[in-house]
Amino acid sequence: MAIAIQDDKTAGKMMLYLAEKYQLELISVDARVTLLEEGEKARRIYFIKEGCLRLWMNSNGKEITNQFFFEGSLVASLESVLTNQPSDFYLESLEKSVLYVLEKERFEQLWEEDAEFKAWFDHYILKRFIYYSKHLLSFLRDKPEERYRNLLQKNPDIFQRVPQHYIATYLGITAVSLSRIRNKVAKTK
Amino acid sequence: MAIAIQDDKTAGKMMLYLAEKYQLELISVDARVTLLEEGEKARRIYFIKEGCLRLWMNSNGKEITNQFFFEGSLVASLESVLTNQPSDFYLESLEKSVLYVLEKERFEQLWEEDAEFKAWFDHYILKRFIYYSKHLLSFLRDKPEERYRNLLQKNPDIFQRVPQHYIATYLGITAVSLSRIRNKVAKTK
DNA sequence: GTAAAACGATAACAATTGTTAAGATCGTTA
DNA sequence: TAACGATCTTAACAATTGTTATCGTTTTAC
Structure with missing residues (x-):
């Protein structure tokens, strides 16, 4: 009995279903708006309904883009959210975007108490883990x-x-x- | 309430504790022994008691080493184990090694039924996720x-x-x- | 113990990428 | 509308890395 890894479309629909289920707040942001600064502790996870964002860092004065996120994606400085450490990254909108907002406290509560949410989020981490390992491989190969x-x-x-x-x-x-x-x-x- | 990410020493001790708890079989392998071939479905997860191994792939006739694993580490072609797909990687011992063996069926049973194991393994995936994201960043930066x-x-x-x-x-x-x-x-x- | 394989250093040259700078185009903002 | 900033291309040169090959040493296997 293997774990079936969801495709992006299915995962995106599931995410939007959960956003409705938990009645997450919807916000709109213009293009080029910074949602999280380096050094700040991330207090929110966003679900992208429309638009796109990027996670980037400043390294000796040079911008390094770590990842892009589009519709149906969860986006946050996840390491900061999960470990409660200051973020190494900036989070910025590239287009006018519409986002569901999940506050960190609510996230932690759902993760601990809501089986459907926990299953979804754990699966998401697994997917990201596999994504990162493949992406890393492309740099080696x-x-x-x-x-x-x-x-x-x-x-x-x-x-x-x-x-x-x-x-x-x-x-x-x-x-x-x-x-x-x-x-x-x-x-x- | 943040997730405390275990350091490697703590994680290693926990792993050995679990190996004893579940009475996993111990095997010894010589150096340069292939434990998993490319194209094969991974049926085992190993816990390293002594020695070291590497995960590598063949890309157009060139060997690419994806990762090294030492004492206290879990090692497997995890993507293959989790998704039941043929492995892209070879797994090989670099030194004479002593390994605990966790069969895939037992792993899945523990993951579903044993809360302590599930918590440990989910935490392990989270750690690997953070490790990969940092390692990837070093290639960008x-x-x-x-x-x-x-x-x-x-x-x-x-x-x-x-x-x-x-x-x-x-x-x-x-x-x-x-x-x-x-x-x-x-x-x- | 000896032959074979593995390992690491180095050289010479090719290919790729980085750096810096200049210029053209496009969209945004005052 | 005009000025500005953002974006992309291109050129010239420097720096780095890849490729291929040789050589000496160490390790492994029979």
Whole structure:
């Protein structure tokens, strides 16, 4: 009896169902709004109804984008929420977004007392664990150009919605290098 | 009320306590023994009492080391165990090792029925999740030389126990490049 | 004990990426 | 509307890494 890992669509629907079930507050934010600062303790988890956000950090004056999040995703500085440590990351909206808000206290209460929520959240952590292990592997195995090709194939929309220089640091390269790779790949096709 | 993330020593002791509690079978394996092949479905989780192992994959004829595991660690192709899919990885002992064996069926039974085991395992997944997210970040943020310096500082023993060319692919570089970096860093000190 | 394999250092050259700077385009804001 | 900032491309050069090969040493296997 194996664990069936949900696909993103199913997980997204489940998330929205839970947001309604727990009657989470809905908020709207403009593009480029910072929802969490580095050094701050994260007190909220967001469920994205519409829009997109990014988690990023400042490393010696350079912005490093850790991850992008779109509709149907849970987003937070999870490490900060779970361990109660100050966040290493900034959380920022890239587009005008509509978000359900789950306060940390409510989250912890649900996690402990609500079996359906606990099952869903534990499964979410498992999914993220598998996602991270695969993403990490792509850094061990692939050159930047291959990481770009993979991203373009699996998530082409991202290039329509997210500035390219953010994508570059997500791929572990500079914006200049990504521009060169795109030029090269476009010629190859 | 935050989740307290256990340090490795505490987690290791807990693991050995559980191994005794569930009276897991103990096996000994020589160095360089393959415990799981690529394409095989993982049917066992191992708890390392003594020794060390590595998880690696073959990518276009090149060996990529995904992770090393030492005393007090749980080791398996977890993704394969959890999803019942064929493993992308090989699991191999690097030294003569002594391992507790937890069969998949027993694991699933404990996970569902034994609260202490479930709490421990869920916590383990959370820890691994945080480990992976930090490790991934080091690929986005640091150059290979910095990843080497960090590893040397945090885990110097690894260079005494693990062949250097395995460490190289774990750091995402070639063995030649790691040798050059070591030479350069040794001169800098 | 000896042959074979594994391991690590190094050299030479190719390929890729980083850095810095300049310029063009587009959208936002006063 | 005009000024500004954000975004992307490109160029030139520096720095780093990959590739291939050789060599000496150590370890393993028969």
